[in-house]
Amino acid sequence: MPLLTRITGPRDLDRLTPEELDRLAQEIRTFLVDSVSKTGGHLGPNLGVVELTIALHRVFDSPADRVLWDTGHQAYVHKLLTGRQDFSRLRGKGGLSGYPSRAESEHDVIENSHASTVLGWADGLAKANQLLERDQHVVAVIGDGALTGGMAWEALNNIAEAKDRPLVIVVNDNERSYAPTIGGLANHLATLRTTDGYERFLARTKELLDRTPVVGKPLYETLHGAKKGLKDFIAPQGMFEDLGLKYVGPIDGHDIEALESALTRAKRFNGPVIVHCLTEKGRGYEPAEQDEADRFHGIGPIHPDTGLPIKAAAASWTSVFGDEMVKLGREREDIVAITAAMLQPVGLKKFADAFPDRIFDVGIAEQHAAVSAAGLATGGLHPVFAVYATFLNRAFDQVLMDVALHRCGVTFVLDRAGVTGDDGASHNGMWDMSMLQVVPGLSIAAPRDAEQLRAQLREAVQVEDAPTVVRYSKGVVGPAVPAVRRVGGMDVLREPGTDRPDVLLVSVGALAPMCLEIASLLDKQGISTTVVDPRWVKPVDEAMAPLAERHRVVVTVEDNSRVGGVGSAVSQSLRDAGVDVPLRDFGIPPRFLDHASRAEVMTEIGLTAPDIARQVTGLVSKLDGRYDRTETTEVEAARD
C-alpha cells in the first residue's frame, strides 16, 4: 500500500523507518510529477523541498508549532503531509490553492504569494510567543531568491537583535529564483556552500559511515556535532554569524537524517538560528533538472514523460513587449532594462541576449529596482522596469518619491495586469491603475492589442521628464482592434450610427473586444453606443469631456479595482469640466478574489459583456422612465 495515502497528518510520519521515509519521498515526487503535469503549477520548487518538508514536519509539531513558507509556491508537499492530497483541481475553482490557505488548513499561516515576507511574520510570531510566554516553535522557510528581498533583511536585523528569542530560519538554498539568484548574497551563500575542504570532508565521511552502519550512525552524529567546529575551522565566518545569528550548515537538503539532526539542534537552541539547506529545484525529475531556464519553476500542463508543454506557446502580450524592446534597444543606446528576478517571465530574455550590458536583474527587490531606475534616468539613461503589476505594489513609495518627485524618465511595464486568476488573490494585477492615479506627473497607458502595445511603449520611452506606465494582461494577446478615428489622443473603436447616441463606452486596454460585444448587445436593445479607447488612461484626455457631453450616459469598463480606477478618474474629469452626464463604472470589486481561471473570476465578478450590457440597458431604460426587466430578456439569454 502506498505510504503517502497513510499520511493524514504530520504525526503519521513519526512511525516511519528511514527506509520508509526515503520511499515516501519517492512517492511524493511521483505524485507531484503525475499531478502537476496535469494541472500546471510550481513543480520545480516543490520537487526541491520533499525531504526538507518531511524533516520539518517530523521535527516540529505543526500546527502547535508554526511552519511558515516564504512566497508559498513551494508548499505542495506541506499540503500533502497535512491532510490535503486531492490535487486534481490545484489552483482551479473550488480546488486547492497553489499557496498556503487558512481556509484549507490550520497548518497554514501566510497566504500571500509576495516574496520576502516570511521573516517578518516569523519575527512577529516569535515576539508574541515570548511576550505571551507561549511554548511554540516558529520555523520560517525562505528561499535564496526571497532572501534578496529587502524586507527579509529588515526582519533579520530585528531577529538578530534578540539573542534569547527562539526562531528557526530555514534557508532553502537551491541557488535559483527562476534563473540563478544574483548578487552578493548569492555569492556569499556559495562560499558557505562550496568550501571545498568542508564539502570533501563531508562527502568522505558520509561514504565511510555508509560502509560501517553499526559504528556509522553514532559516529555520524558525533561528526555532525563536531561539524560546526570543523566548518568554522575550514569555512569562512558567515555573515549570518557576523549579524549575531547562530548558523547551522550547510546541510544536504535531500538527506532526511541530516536535516532532522540539524533541525533538532536548531529547535533546542534558545535564540534565532539559521539552518542553511542545500536543495535542488526540480530534483528527481529529469526534464526539470535539465531545464536551464528555470528548472520548471512554474509550468502549464505538460507531457509527464518528456516535460514538453501540452499547448504550444501563442503570441502573448509578454512576447510582443519583448520583441519590441529588442527593436528599441537597437534604435536607442540609452534604453536599459530592469527585472526583479523574472527575466524570462517578463519577456526580457531576448533583450538581455542582445544587450547583455544593458539588462539589470536586481533580485526580488522591486523597491530597489524603482530607485535604481531613478538613478539610471538621472544618469542619462532611459530605464524600462518590467514587472508584474501586483509586485509593483510594494514599490509605490519609490515610484512616488524617487521617480516622480524627481521627474525621472522611467518606464514601468506592468505585465499580468488585471485578473490573473489561478495564482489567487495576491497575484491579480488589480490595484495599479488605482494606486498610481495619485502620482503627480505619471502617465498610464493601457494598450488594447499588440499594435497599440508597440505604439504606446514607444510613446512611453519618449517621455524623459516623468514616469510612464504601460500595463497589459496575462497570456495570449487579443485580436487586433482597429480604430475608426482618433479624437484627441483617444481611438474611437465604434461609431454609434446616430448624432445623439445614448452611451459613451470607455473601453480600457485589453477589454476592447468585450466592450465591442457590449455595444452589439446594446444595439439589440435599441441603445446606440460609441466605444472609445483612451489609450492613455492617465491623465484623462482633454477630448473626453466634450465627447461625453454628446451622450446620455458614460460607461467605463476596466480590468482594475473599481475603487479609484479609471472610472473614478473619468468621473472626476467630467465634473471638473462641468459635464453633467451620469457615469456608471465597471471594474473589479474591492475584495480579494479566490483562485479560479481568469474567465471564471471575470464571470463571478460580473465583468462580462452580457452582465454589463444588462446593467447598462437598465440604466438607459431608467433614463427613459421605461425601466422594465422583461426588455432585457435577450441579454439575459445571451449571458446564459
Ligand SMILES: Cc1ncc(C[n+]2csc(CCOP(=O)(O)OP(=O)(O)O)c2C)c(N)n1
Ligand atoms: C515581491 C515578489 N516578486 C516576485 C515574485 C515572483 N516569484 C515567485 S517565486 C520567485 C522566485 C523565488 O525564489 P526562491 O525564494 O529562491 O524560491 P524557490 O522557487 O527557489 O524555492 C519569484 C521571483 C513574487 N512572488 N513576489
Ligand SMILES: CC(=O)[C@@H](O)[C@H](O)COP(=O)(O)O
Ligand atoms: C509564485 C510566483 O509569484 C510566480 O511563480 C508566479 O506564480 C508566476 O506567475 P505566472 O505563471 O503568471 O508567470
Ligand SMILES: [Mg+2]
Ligand atoms: Mg531558490
